[in-house]
Amino acid sequence: MFAEWLRQLRTYLSGHNFDRELEEEIEFHRDMREQELLEQGLSPAEAKRQAGIAFGGVLAAREASRDSWGFAWLDSLGQDLRYGLRQLNRNRGFAATAILTIALGVGASAAIFTLVNAVLLRPLPYPEPDRIVVLNQDLHADYRLPRTPDLDLHHMKNEFHSFTDIGSRGRSGAHWRTPEGMQSVMALHVDSALLGLLGFQPALGRSFTTQDEQEGGNVVILTYATWLSRFGGDPAAIGSTMILSDEPFTIVGVAPPEFRVDWEFPFPAEIYTLVSRYAGYHTNNEGLNRWGYVARLRPGVSLEEARIEFETVYAAWLADQPSEWLRPAPEVRLLADEAFEYFRPKLWTLAGAGALVFLIVCANLAGLLLARGLARRKEIGLRASLGAARSRIARQLGVESALLALFGGAVGLLLCFWAFYGLQSALHFYLPRFEAATVDPQTLIFAAAAAVSCAALGGITPLLARSFSAPWHSLRSDSAGTNALHKGRRTADLLVVVQFALSLALVVGAGLLTRSFWNLIETDWGFDGDGLVAVSLQELPDVRGNVQALNNLADGFAAQVASVPGTSPVSLGSGPPVRGFVGARDVIIGDNREEPLPRIDLQPVAANYFEVMRIPILRGRPLLESDREGSPVVAVIDEAFANRNWPDVDPIGKSFAVGAGEGDFQSAEIVGVARHTFRNTLQQTVLPIAYVSYRQFPIHNPTAIFRVGQDPEALFPAIRRATAEFGADQPIRFWTVSEQMDYSYAEPRFYMALLSAFALLALALAAVGLYGVVAYSVRARTAEIGLRLAVGAAPAQILRLVLSRGIRLAAIGVVLGAALAWAGVRSIEGLLFGVGAADPLTIAAVCLLLFATSLLACWVPARRAASIEPVSALRQE
């Protein structure tokens, strides 16, 4: 059937060609007939005459031929299109406004759709990704639970019916010796089972095999990005050797560009190595293996069944372990859920905001079309009276709406491109799969659907509002005619109410996020990050445990860094101040041995740490040079620690015992209280901190910390040279602390800015809508207003009347929208910082803003109403 329409369309479009060819064909036929008659013996003249007769009416034949193509519908469609285009051209103001309105709605929603699609909706790049699950048995973020061994699922895949395969994964840094020096590289440890169940197909070379695992496994697979950037995309990289942690590894393959396993981490791993090879490395302080397990569900097995089986097996295992172990409930979750868990609520909030904007845009369009429809009612009434079928008129109006949708959609797509790529470049934090995302065919389909639904929703409203009375009613200007007007006005009022109701949610949300952001910026990090630089050394495993060697390492490193001019004074810490290693340790306060033990963040630092970092000491004293081996073990705790355990008492002189590994505890006396510092982003919960001298508790990742005037990066090459001479032969990393701090702000700033932009857009649209309604109302009631003025009303009264009518509409919208706003606000609770969802200050500000907006929107028409000349107004009738 489609094929037939296509043929029809093609033939229709060939137009003149069709006629010409038909004519030629008919002429040929006639000539042949004439020839035939000649051969039968007729005279030329007679043959010609008879041939002409036999053919009958040429014109009729041509008409009949044309008719059999059934072009009638194409003809009338063409008519409608031409008429519609002419109408739009004659009313350019209306057309431009309508097209722009649709474009705004389409552009905004399509851009957000592309973002949400790229990050969340797209399936993960594995075969049947909805059958891949993670098996969790330890919630790593909870510092309070004891570190006991996991159930080793490595070798257990045959014991589970629910899973066809179980793979392991883990992440750690490795040292890579290159000709340029030691470099740090992030490795993702996997096994052949994991790669198999994820459907891994190498882009180059081969994958890991069970043979590799049995033979000791010094093999490496590069990620595509690493292959390009560090190996120049050279195929000869396969088979070459990488020196990792001083052992030769053979590169056997390169992963495809989109392949990834560690979605939760902002910085993807650069190489893949075998779990079996790294069993010794991936341990924590207590020497326990910490692997993540990924499994594929067997066909036919549901997630719930798998969950039950896993819990049963786990409970049986746990029953055999020492009874003091406390473990969280094990869980089985979809990999997709786990990977994007953090991002999902925020992105859906964005999507919700986009949807609200879209609806408001539709309401605006509806108002536009309504006004236009009312303005054209005479024209349409006339056409109906002259005999146009109602269906024909409706179809023609439909074509006009379709044209608006077409142009609006096209412009909207352009807006979407601009908005999406603008968002991409403005994003300075991690959003998985967003960086490389592009506008794709799905976006096009979405944009088309958005344009069509916008035009449809907008176009339906005038139809609903139009009274379906006999067409000649609209030709009259008396009461019957104004009936139609009346219904139209009520609908327009309703639209304004809807717009303000929807805008409320957006404005409240934006207001709360703005306040959160302000709170964030105002928060005291506890130290001065200005110009602060950290240079950290990755420790080599053979030094671990050897306290003397560790101290020498730390001292030597600090001395080398200090030798570079411009760095003094240099202090030492166990990692960069922000986003560094959290030294979580169990702690015993007094006699309190509640199980599980509380935890603190133990930070071994040099004595001048507080001075260099500019952390205020609130009570007692900072650490001193005299706190070293042989001296009494002391600690400076932070406010959080002090307030939690000694809220009303001076903690100076009290002591606590901190875990030192393998069940041993070292007690320390409190000599000072420092300001609390944030070690990660401002929003994350932190452990109480205890600072100790590095000579009493060794540092494992010596980090030199110092302050520079400007341009920290200028010193980096010199520091690299100095530390290389030190002979540590280990990779070092630089951190510009203020950049790390800024990273905390990047995400909240993004959401605040985007939501604020939406809120402003929504408010502007609502204001325009209100203006339109009030202006129209004033114009329509000019006579009535003139009458009032003539019988003695003051212009100020008229002004107040018009204003109050308009503002009342907005207020009704706000009241009705309160419920929606409440729901919306609850959904962004996770993004708020330092403000409650029902923050009174924000609510007051929002109400004020909405009042001011509606006042502004009504002002001009109100002034116009107040300055109506009564005489001319009455004469207008």
Added chain:
Amino acid sequence: MGGPDLIPGTLEALILRTVAGGPRHGFGIAQDIRQTSGDVLIVEEGSLYPALQRLLRKGDLVAEWGQSDNNRRARFYRLTPAGRKRLKQEIPELERMVEAIFRVLRPAEGA
């Protein structure tokens, strides 16, 4: 009036059958039908060309310009796979119709 389209669709079937024997131009089709039917079925040009256009529209025929026997430019019609399929269905259908007509016109002897 009368002619080959007494039963609707007959003309189209005749055209399809004729073209099944090889590509023809409009005049050739009419000639073939007349000759094969022994001068009984005479297709008027006024009904031939609309029928051809209908078949083109339905996709049972395709047309392209070529050279006629006497080296003149003519439009030739060819059967498509869809047309071939339709022809295979039409022939038994028409047979059935004709049989039925004659069952009414010539009731069984001895009735």
